[in-house]
Amino acid sequence: MDLLPGGVNSPVRAMRAIGRNPVFVARGSGARLYDVDGTEYVDWISSWGPLILGHAHPAVVEAVNDAAANGLTFGAPTEAEVELAAEVVRRVPSAEMVRMTSSGTEAAMSAIRVARAATGRDAIVKFRGAYHGHSDGLLADAGSGLATQGIPASPGVTAAQARDTIVVEWNDRAGVEAALASEPVAAIVAEPYPANMGLVPPRDGFLEFLREAATATGALLVFDEVITGFRVGPGGVQARVGVTPDLTLLGKVLGGGLPAAAYAGRRHLMELVAPAGEVYQAGTLSGNPLAVAAGLATLGLLDGAAYDRLASTTDALAAGLAAAARECGVPVQVQHTTGLLTVFFSRAPVTNFTEASACDTAAYGAWCRKLLERGVYPPASQFEAWFPSLAHGDDDVERTVEAAAAAFEAL
Numbered sequence: 001m002d003l004l005p006g007g008v009n010s011p012v013r014a015m016r017a018i019g020r021n022p023v024f025v026a027r028g029s030g031a032r033l034y035d036v037d038g039t040e041y042v043d044w045i046s047s048w049g050p051l052i053l054g055h056a057h058p059a060v061v062e063a064v065n066d067a068a069a070n071g072l073t074f075g076a077p078t079e080a081e082v083e084l085a086a087e088v089v090r091r092v093p094s095a096e097m098v099r100m101t102s103s104g105t106e107a108a109m110s111a112i113r114v115a116r117a118a119t120g121r122d123a124i125v126k127f128r129g130a131y132h133g134h135s136d137g138l139l140a141d142a143g144s145g146l147a148t149q150g151i152p153a154s155p156g157v158t159a160a161q162a163r164d165t166i167v168v169e170w171n172d173r174a175g176v177e178a179a180l181a182s183e184p185v186a187a188i189v190a191e192p193y194p195a196n197m198g199l200v201p202p203r204d205g206f207l208e209f210l211r212e213a214a215t216a217t218g219a220l221l222v223f224d225e226v227i228t229g230f231r232v233g234p235g236g237v238q239a240r241v242g243v244t245p246d247l248t249l250l251g252k253v254l255g256g257g258l259p260a261a262a263y264a265g266r267r268h269l270m271e272l273v274a275p276a277g278e279v280y281q282a283g284t285l286s287g288n289p290l291a292v293a294a295g296l297a298t299l300g301l302l303d304g305a306a307y308d309r310l311a312s313t314t315d316a317l318a319a320g321l322a323a324a325a326r327e328c329g330v331p332v333q334v335q336h337t338t339g340l341l342t343v344f345f346s347r348a349p350v351t352n353f354t355e356a357s358a359c360d361t362a363a364y365g366a367w368c369r370k371l372l373e374r375g376v377y378p379p380a381s382q383f384e385a386w387f388p389s390l391a392h393g394d395d396d397v398e399r400t401v402e403a404a405a406a407a408f409e410a411l
């Protein structure tokens with residue numbers, strides 16, 4: 001606490017929201033995490049998404065070691081970057097060209113710069129409780145760590161930056177229509193399966209509606225698939241539901257546990273990016289060899305069978321948690337999709353951030369503390385998702401459901 005603000009290098013790692021100190025980690029293996037005191041946990045945060053294969057997967061570690069032996073970074077292009085871009089283009093329907101960055105934050109702010117350059121418009125529409133990284137214009141009502149810490153909008157963001165962001169409630173068609181009518185909009189930016197207010201899927205037809213509304217008004221549609229990209233299926237939400245955005249943000253799984261992210265999209269948009277075009281964006285370590293090697297090794301193991309297994313692990317976890325809550329008479333909603341899950345302490349399904357905010361966060365916090373005491377590491381916030389991985393087996397689900405039942409009972 002003396003050296004790191006709040007004891008952490010990123011706010012969601014702190015456990016203030018559930019009334020305790022963060023876990024200091026010594027190592028991870030598969031689905032298990034070990035703290036500095038030697039306590040073992042079933043890890044359900046998977047570093048907040050990247051570790052879809054679990055901790056220290058041998059194929060990823062070997063790929064990173066091999067890459068490291070050949071040089072850590074060059075500041076010049078490598079063949080592996082082209083290979084990774086080709087893999088992204090093969091999987092993600094909207095991706096014709098790819099620009100890599102080191103973080104999802106950079107990918108989001110850069111894609112918005114492209115959208116503004118392409119449309120000649122300033123305003124963007126984002127959804128309440130959706131997180132697109134911590135760049136100034138995207139911090140309004142940004143869910144995730146801000147919601148967890150009770151921060152509605154960050155000090156330090158100028159009025160001018162805030163003015164260009166129109167915030168609309170998720171799943172609210174009339175709200176989107178009103179925003180698009182209020183001024184010319186460069187882009188609608190959406191997590192297609194929002195996971196930073198907890199997991200709140202779109203209502204039937206909402207993503208199709210966003211596509212049509214963007215096209216009709218000359219705005220671009222930007223899907224932030226930093227979380228969902230290679231997690232809910234091989235080509236993200238867009239491949240699964242058949243709604244193709246103009247630009248896509250990718251990260252987390254893309255770097256296999258090392259810093260890598262990307263924005264990708266239609267050729268005519270991506271060719272605006274320097275040096276092909278004049279929209280400037282750069283990065284010393286963008287597409288660095290270690291992250292690219294980890295990403296390629298990870299994506300190489302994500303075939304159809306892998307997603308079937310991830311879906312059945314998530315289904316089993318969701319069913320087990322819901323049954324445990326029911327038996328103990330604790331009203332919760334377990335909302336899930338392949339590789340993502342949230343236990344909302346709510347009597348009714350959660351369809352937007354206002355409803356997520358109305359959950360019983362004190363009960364959620366007490367439940368999480370009990371889980372941690374029983375060797376299960378859940379997201380220490382009502383506004384984050386659980387991240388099942390391919391390393392989680394039946395024993396991890398069983399141990400978690402047992403601990404969850406005891407924790408519900410203790411509430």
Ligand SMILES: Cc1ncc(COP(=O)(O)O)c(C=O)c1O
Pocket residue numbers: 048102103104105106108131132133134191196224225226227251252261
């Ligand atoms: C949907 C989404 N977009 C963007 C980001 C920002 O990514 P990064 O933390 O790599 O900057 C995150 C991070 O959690 C995210 O969940």
